[in-house]
Amino acid sequence: MKLVSEFRQSELAQGLVRSIRRHATKEARFMEFCGGHTVVIMKCGLRQLLPPTLTLTAGPGCPVCVTDNADLDKAIALAKLPNVIVASFGDMLRVPGSCSSLQEAKAAGGDVRIVYSTLDALTLARENPEKSVVFIGIGFETTGPTVAASVLQAAQEGLTNYYVLSLHKLCPPIIKALLDSGEVNLQGLICPGHVSAVIGANAWEFIARDYGIPCVVSGFEPLDILQCVDMLAQQVARGEAKVEIAYRRGVTPEGNQTAIKIMEQVFEPAPARWRGIGEVAGSGLKLRPEFERFDAELNFEFDPGPTIEHKGCLCGDILRGVKTPPQCSLFRRVCTPINPVGPCMVSSEGSCAAYYHYGEENDG
Amino acid sequence: MCLAVPVRIKSIEGTEAEVEAGGITRKASLILTPQAKVGDYVLLHAGYAINIVNQAEAEQTLALFSQMSQLMEPE
Numbered sequence: 439m440k441l442v443s444e445f446r447q448s449e450l451a452q453g454l455v456r457s458i459r460r461h462a463t464k465e466a467r468f469m470e471f472c473g474g475h476t477v478v479i480m481k482c483g484l485r486q487l488l489p490p491t492l493t494l495t496a497g498p499g500c501p502v503c504v505t506d507n508a509d510l511d512k513a514i515a516l517a518k519l520p521n522v523i524v525a526s527f528g529d530m531l532r533v534p535g536s537c538s539s540l541q542e543a544k545a546a547g548g549d550v551r552i553v554y555s556t557l558d559a560l561t562l563a564r565e566n567p568e569k570s571v572v573f574i575g576i577g578f579e580t581t582g583p584t585v586a587a588s589v590l591q592a593a594q595e596g597l598t599n600y601y602v603l604s605l606h607k608l609c610p611p612i613i614k615a616l617l618d619s620g621e622v623n624l625q626g627l628i629c630p631g632h633v634s635a636v637i638g639a640n641a642w643e644f645i646a647r648d649y650g651i652p653c654v655v656s657g658f659e660p661l662d663i664l665q666c667v668d669m670l671a672q673q674v675a676r677g678e679a680k681v682e683i684a685y686r687r688g689v690t691p692e693g694n695q696t697a698i699k700i701m702e703q704v705f706e707p708a709p710a711r712w713r714g715i716g717e718v719a720g721s722g723l724k725l726r727p728e729f730e731r732f733d734a735e736l737n738f739e740f741d742p743g744p745t746i747e748h749k750g751c752l753c754g755d756i757l758r759g760v761k762t763p764p765q766c767s768l769f770r771r772v773c774t775p776i777n778p779v780g781p782c783m784v785s786s787e788g789s790c791a792a793y794y795h796y797g798e799e800n801d802g
Numbered sequence: 803m804c805l806a807v808p809v810r811i812k813s814i815e816g817t818e819a820e821v822e823a824g825g826i827t828r829k830a831s832l833i834l835t836p837q838a839k840v841g842d843y844v845l846l847h848a849g850y851a852i853n854i855v856n857q858a859e860a861e862q863t864l865a866l867f868s869q870m871s872q873l874m875e876p877e
Contacts, residue, residue: 440808440810440843441808441843441855441857441860442807442808444860444864445864447867450864450867450868450870450871452871452874453867453868453870453871453872453873453874454867454870454871456874457870457874460874472804473803474803474804474805499804500803501803501804502803527803527848529803554849555848555849555850556848556849557829557831557849557850558849576803577803577804577848578803578804580803580804580806580847580852581803581804581847581848583834583850583852584831584834584847584848584849584850584852587831587833587834587850591833630804631804632804632805632806632845632847632852635806635845635852635853636852636853661867665863665867686856686859686860686863687855687856687859687860687863688806688845688853688855688856689853694834694835694852694853696834696835696836697834697835697853700833700834785803787803787805
């Protein structure tokens with residue numbers, strides 16, 4: 439496939455790996471924020487190619503994984519309401535909330551549909567005018583504009599049965615919260631490629647400037663990630679901290695202004711709860727007052743029940759980059775992709791799932 | 803979750819495009835990339851084109867990788 443296979447050529451990877459080895463003279467820990475990067479790194483065995491001076495740590499960049507139990511319980515409670523169709527991305531269905539999951543709610547008679555896009559959720563609303571369709575809005579800045587666009591479309595069409603449960607989250611505020619906690623010591627940040635395609639590489643300037651941490655935006659093919667690691671290693675070797683792009687075909691410094699405008703027209707920043715991190719001001723998105731009639735939280739009466747955390751599950755620590763999946767006593771023993779305890783084992787981009795599928799038995 | 807794949811625009815009608823990748827054709831919304839043209843590659847995420855792929859940059863990056871693999875002698 440064009441623009442994909444070219445960035446997977448092993449002979450070109452070898453040149454990049456040699457360059458990394460030449461530049462990575464100092465010890466450094468880089469965090470790949472995005473779960474999509476973690477999967478590529480594990481699947482392609484990139485960590486094994488790096489010199490011992492470099493360590494890669496997975497970050498909180500998996501929207502499914504960071505959705506906390508209280509918010510999952512809201513989605514599950516909505517699915518139990520009569521005459522409500524819950525439309526969700528497929529990854530969410532098996533994620534265990536406090537006592538149930540969307541999948542279990544569906545098995546118990548709830549109308550839960552997997553959609554690939556908000557466009558499909560709008561179609562469901564048009565085809566089922568006697569029912570209410572609630573789209574479970576999860577995702578970062580990559581997805582936010584697509585959900586905003588669906589709200590504008592519903593408003594334009596006069597659809598009165600389309601709602602969004604907005605659990606959207608924003609990346610720069612959570613990285614700031616992680617760095618402010620002082621729990622993780624980073625010498626470089628592998629910035630998320632498709633979040634940056636929307637918000638632009640300039641959004642990371644404050645990390646380089648205020649925290650002195652080199653930032654490089656990476657694409658999602660193995661060569662992209664190797665180039666990104668090489669650029670970070672070069673910045674570390676030169677004692678620099680600036681924002682660079684290793685994914686120039688997809689990301690510009692300014693981002694996609696049309697997408698940002700649409701997202702900001704419909705949503706405003708709000709506090710959001712992150713699994714393992716807690717509530718972070720300005721790290722979520724809620725519908726603006728003029729779009730309140732699309733807000734599922736304001737338009738339905740439902741009881742999510744008390745929030746219960748899963749005993750022994752280390753997803754929170756793993757999302758903060760302070761533990762790795764093999765350090766969790768449940769990993770591989772109790773918690774598996776068939777019987778997941780925490781979301782990081784469910785999501786295709788969760789660290790635990792990536793380590794389970796592609797890691798070594800004692801990979802830490 | 804933030805998965806996006808490069809697809810080529812085959813045709814455009816209003817804000818809807820027919821896009822193709824690896825022999826698979828599907829519909830995509832161009833609402834977030836109104837300047838996209840037929841023949842452009844776009845990053846498709848959850849049914850929407852979220853950005854236009856800069857093909858010149860893609861070629862330059864690949865040329866850089868080729869140079870690096872030639873310059874960097876095996877150890």
